[in-house]
Amino acid sequence: MLIDPSLLMVWGPLLVLLGAVSGFLAGLLGIGGGIVLVPGLYFMFAALGFAPDHLMHVAVGTSLAVIIPTGLSSVRAHARRGSVRMDLVKSIGAGIVAGVLIGTLIADYISGQSLKMVFAVALAVLAVIMMIDPRRTTVWNDVPGQPWRTFAGGVIGCLSTLMGIGGATVSVPFMTMGRVDMRQAVGTASALGLVISIPAMMGFMLIGWAVPDRPPFSLGFVNMLAALMIIPMAVAFAPLGARVAHAIPVDMLRRVFAVFLIIVAARMMMDVFNVS
Template identity: 50%
Template sequence: MEDLSLASMGLLAGALLATGVVAGIIAGLLGVGGGIVIVPVLYYMFSGLGLDQDVLMHVAVGTSLATILATGTSSARAHWKRGSVDVDLLKRWWWAIALGVLGGATLAGNVSGGTLTLVFGVVALVVSANMLLRKDGASLADDLPGSPVKELIGMLIGGISVMMGIGGGTLGVPTLTLFSYPIRKAVGTAAAIGLIIAIPGTLLSIFFGLGVEGRPPLSLGYVNLIGFILIIPASTYTAPLGAKIAHAIDPSKLKLVFALFLGFTGLRMIYDVMF
């Protein structure tokens, strides 16, 4: 893709801008992190543009992680000001999450794009099932388990999230609420976890992608700079629109639609890899 024409570059830029718009609206509608939307949209967009299958998912994941550096910082700061970040938990948990991120990012940098796609597809199905089947307020225990289970959970959140190119919300929020965390504190703490995932995850995506053939133009490692520049302002601008729409629509129906979207996306990605 290094020799794309001017027209193709324009198509790429327009598609990336549209990705940011869609991610922002969905994030505002449902209060989820943009990564869970950005990655599959980038995956299918790059596939349609003929990006090499060997690097397709790596670029989608790396670019998504880079966008979280900006959107996650803004979100974490806002939650911090509202006092909804559990600082004590982060002080005890950050290193386990970071260790999981380092392991997951290193693994992601050394496996095939098909493996990354399969990981995303399977976890998307699990998240979809959780949204569809778990009753509101249902919990497993009154608090997080003690060591070393708590640290293991943190490592899994960090490792799986960085391999999927998502922040802390998709796995962090359901995990914390499963252990009776109030939803606002779970969302705020997960926003901070997103930064713990995105910072090393982005750096390692850049490192492992340096010099790899078949990447789209203007890519730094596995981070596409065009996508990074266009997705952030588009998603930031349209997120309030999504939040506004959410007040006019039944949230339970929105949750159902998004769960079905995730389920379909997960199944499609698994199908792409297996067949």
């Protein structure tokens, strides 16, 4: 199926705008922009008239591809401010790779509708967690040691792979419940997003390689055309988001994070149940 050039004239600028917004959010919230990219790409592919069966898989896989360069840009910006805790990256990241493998195998098995349900339900739950006052959500005096960090990494890797996100929606609450400063949690989550996105993107390429009726210019479940149009603006805007993250109150940062999760979760749940 070829793309109508007139449609590209409309959707091309929207993909560029989507890249700018996702990059800004990657820097601001350490999320890799996935909570914007996945629904944005899904609805865009659907509007272009592509076969619906695997659109959610392509949206997730493409989002994971975009997270890699935006994550690199975001990590550099946070690292310059000393907001990346490498001890947590190493200890939590140990379990992430296994979680990514499990998530990829699950994605290969479930339908696009099931992926949308996972995306919506997980975001709704995590939004509630993030809306709770940090002082009342403190569970530990510090992030638990092993084997809990490896176990948490497995959960983070699996859920993030299924959702096409950078992991902060799971890892930030885990770290803040252990009294990690919000800014450090966001910066560390940016680094964890790279540990997630690289193997997850490769996995989505592999499981979608022989699937028919994918959008044009797709390698497996990764649409290279969309990724290449999104990445430049996403990389350019990630440092701006990181600067804003260090200039606004921590409580406001949590509220912004939670509000985005709630909006996206509600919209995706509406689509699952065909509510306009």
